[in-house]
Amino acid sequence: MYVSNENWQADPREIEAIVNGRHGNAFAFLGLHQVGGTSVLRAFVPHAQTLHAHTLEGTELGPMIQRHPAGFFEGKVTIDRPQPIRYRAANEGGEWDVYDPYSFGPVLGPMDDYYIGEGSHLRLFDKLGAHEMEFEGIHGTHFAVWAPNAQRVSVVGLFNEWDGRRHPMRKRMDTGIWEVFIPILGTGTVYKYEIVGADGKLLPLKADPFARQSELRPRNASIVPDPTPFTWTDGAYLEARARKDWRRSPMSIYEVHLGSWRRRPDGHFLDYDQFADQLVPYVADMGYTHIELLPISEHPFDPSWGYQPTGLYSPTARFGDPAGFARFVDAAHNAGLGVILDWVPAHFPTDEWGLSHFDGTALYEHADPRQGYHPDWNTAVYNFGRKEVVSYLVNNALYWLETFHIDGLRVDAVASMLYLDYSRQHGQWVPNKFGGNENIEAVEFLKRVNSETYRLHPGTFMIAEESTAWSGVSAPVHSGGLGFGFKWNMGFMNDTLRYMSREPVHRKFHHNDMTFGMIYAFSENFVLPISHDEVVHGKGSMLSKMPGDDWQQFANLRAYYGYMWGHPGKKLLFMGQEFAQREEWNDGKALDWFLLDAGMHEGVRRLIADLNAAYRELPALHARDCEPDGFEWIIGNDQHNSVFAWVRRAPDADPVVVVSNFTPVPRDNYVVPMPIAGRWIERINTDAGWYGGSNGGNQGAVTAAAVTGRHMPAEAKLYLPPLSTLVLKFEGG
Known part of the structure; x- marks a missing residue:
């Protein structure tokens, strides 16, 4: 099998290791090497029977001798400096060119090693993953992946017949990152990583944790993305946003x-461009300021709604x-709309081709299931004690904000991150080092990602879905808080929906459900969320939560929306609730848009608009959403009539x-204390006929004496329509 051994020829054991895919340091063996003063080229090209080496200029370098019939070649050459090498391979079927990846140096540098090792690298998404580039005069793709405990990592795909022996990577010993530049490969190349674990066993093929593009499920490989920079036209928007x-x-x-906002007539999904053409103008016309998307990171299972992501960068x-x-x-x-993404850094699914036991060890997750397994979702929990894991997640947040100009991230399941005993008996x-149940490492991660977000991307914001009494969720890090900009007010949602679900005759006994929230309304910067979670899993639609006959259900819902928009806090409403979708949300089909042909549903849509x-026009309704001096009760204790009244204020505004x-009882000549005497305009009346109501009201205005x-220095006698909310704006005296 082998020619007679000379001092420059490879050890047959190393050749066997290459041919069998068991060599742990291919770059130390393949490519150009000096052996006892002799320049030697080594290459592994399966299917080749002959191989000739050339420089890029076409100069032949010397004969290549086949040392192993599987395709290992070796030969003395006349060059003594590293440079890209092109091989001309041949067999009975023809000839083809092969560019030698082992004739290229590393792409990553010592400063990358330093910052990666320190855990402070904030451009990992430019370094890890697959990046098409020009390198040492050749066009190709650089691949890099973190797998510190692996014995071998290779890039595989159709380009090498999914053969892990053909493109093993170079390990950077200081960081545990493997890299290789593969010439010629570019946009659209489908690839995975083949990993031999620390125990020598071959793992299932892994998708790239930093992949910027992924295959459509059920396929799950990664794709080399198009490196062409996107031409943005939103400069004016971003400039204004930075001052917000x-x-x-x-x-x-x-x-x-x-996936279920709207679908094509054949039932298939719309694409991103169709959402730009249909969703964007609809939301803008409705007067919203932001679109929040349930997670759009790649995920294999549609009914997970994206909360089981496997491609966090895709x-x-x-x-x-x-x-x-x-x-x-x-x-x-x-169109003047911001875009918020749901972001899932709390946990990840255990699909064998994903992050789970990525290099054969518990790498991204904790090894101890008491820390690394989440019983609620059957998922793995990130190990926030590893700087590499924290860097992976922090960089992901920054990636969405920078690469796609995202305006904010709503961080999912923050409570599950904060508490070690979350949903555990x-x-x-495992208690923390102080014996408590706080996840100290997760807390530090949240502080870090929030700090970096606000430092590097002014005008963006972070929102926490956090349902406990953890103090200072939306307080700055420098004052001891977690550093979020806002927190979902789950208490408001739970209390007020419980109240609204009761028959009106019983509401006077539960008056505090509507007032209790003001005790803590300014302890955080709150978003009032009526989210997808409230209209799934048997909870019914918003309309079906309301008691009474059909007319009363609509009137209740309109009155509730008026109450919510008048209440301190930012607003969030899940799709379909703006026109009173009758059925519980079903992620498998589009919303029931035909309902807008019915006057009552169209009326609710008009009301939300x-x-x-x-809300946008009147500073009093938004400028002090998060400050107590913007709110004062006028009537907070009329439980007998189930009437509530308050004033909203803002500096230099009416x-x-x-x-x-x-x-459902109309109340005539109901006396309401008013903060100023004079004329007050009925800016919103949820009982207006335009919204599907009975059209009762105050002829458009009232006068406070x-x-x-x-x-209060004034009073007004109002007609309060049944099941209604009035929004009165001071016009002058």
Whole structure:
């Protein structure tokens, strides 16, 4: 099998290791090497019977001798400096060219090693994964992946017949990152990593953790993305965004699951460009400020709604390619809309081709299932104690904000990250080093990702889905908080929906459900969320939660929306609820858009549009959403009539009074204390005929008369329509 051994010829054992895919350091063996003063080229080219080496200019370098019939060649050459090598391979079927990846140096440098080792590298998405580039005069793709405990890592795909022996990577010993530059490969190349674990066993092929593009399920390989920079046209929007203080700006969010918002007539998904053409103008016309997308990172299982992501850096292929998603965001910005992404750093699925036991060890997750397994979702929990894992996640957040100009991230399941005993019984969790249940490493991760986000991307924001009483979720890191910009107010949602689900005759006994939230309303910067979670798993639609006959259900819902938009806090409504979808949300089909042909449903849609317009136009309704001096109760204790009234204020702006009547009883000459005497315009009346109501009201305006000896300087006698909310704006005196 072998020619007679000379001092420059390879050890047959190393040749066997290459041929059998067991060599742990291919770069130390393949390519150009100096052996006892002799320049030697070694190459492994399966199927080749002859091999001739050339420089890029075409100069033949010397004969290559086949040392192993599987395709290993070796030969003395006349060059003594590293340079790209091209081989001309041949067999009975023909000839082909092979560019030697082992004749190229490393792409990553010592500063990358330093910052990666320190855990402070904030451009990992430019370094790891697959990047098409020009390198040492050749066009190709650089691949890099973290697998510190692997014995071998190779790039595999159709280009090498999924043969892991052919493109083993170079290991950077200081960081555990493997890299290789493969000439010629470029945009659209489908690939995975073949990994031999620390125990010598071959693992299932792995998708790239940093892949920027992925195959459409059920396939799950990674794709080399097009490196062409996207041409953005949203400069004016970003410039204005950078000056925003979102706590004091209107924020009305339309939450969307792209797969079921609307579909094509054949039932297939719309693509990103169709969402740009249809979703963006619809949301803009409705007066919202932001679109929030349920997770669009690549995920294998549709009914997970994206909360089981396997491609954290890949916009899902269900709706098109990454450039299509960028066009969608660009269109939204040009329509004046921000885009928020649901982001899932708390856990990941255990699909064998994903992050789970990535290099044969518990790498991204904890090895101890009491720390590394989540019982609620049957998922793995990130090990926030590893700087590489923290860097992976921090870089992911920054990647979406930078690469796709995303305006904010809503961080899913924050409570599950904060508490070591979340959904666990005694003995099923590991206390922290102080004996407590706080996940100290996760807390530090959240502080870090929030700090870097606000530092590097002014005008963007982070929102926490956090349902406990953890203090300072939306307080700055420098003052001891977690550093989020906002927190979902789950208490408001639970209390008020419980109240609204009761028959009006019983509501007076549960009056505090509507007032209790004001005790803590300014302890955080809150978003009031009526999200997808409230209309699934048997909870019914918003309309079906309301009691009474059909007319009363619509009136209740309109009155509730008026109450919510008048209440302090940013607003969020899940798709379909803006027109009172009757059925519970079903992710497998489109919303029931035909309902808009019915007057009552169209009326609710008109109301939401008008509420958004009033919310944006009137500073009193948004400028002090997060500050107590913007709110004062006028009537908070009329439980007998189930009436609530309050005033909203903002500096240098007219006040607004909101009055809600949550019984089906109209109330004439109802006396409401007012903050200023004079004329008040009925800016919103949820009982208006335009919205499908009974058209009762105050002829468009009321006059508040001055009074003395009361807690307010004026009073007005109002007609309160049944099951209604009025929004009154001061016009002057």
